[in-house]
Amino acid sequence: MPTYSPTQPNWPLACQKLKEAYGILNDEDLRYEPGQEQQLKARLALRLQRDPLQIQRLLESFGIS
Known part of the structure; x- marks a missing residue:
């Protein structure tokens, strides 16, 4: 399973790109807590x-995998 972490170099950039691509997303939507990937x-x-598969693909397309 992929690990999402704000400590990874690509996480802040990916969050910014997601917010730009989907204007309805905010910091709370993209909040990450260690071990809480499924909640994210x-x-x-x-x-x-x-659906979850589309979200997985979306995250991968933004370099989060």
Whole structure:
């Protein structure tokens, strides 16, 4: 399973790109807590009205995998 972490160099950039691409996303939607990857995906799925597989692909397309 991929690990999402704000300590990874690409996380802040990916968050910024996601916010630019999807103007409805905010810092709370993209909040990451260690070990809470599924909660992050669930928030994004709910906010963007997408299924979990689409969210996984979206994150990968933004370099988060």
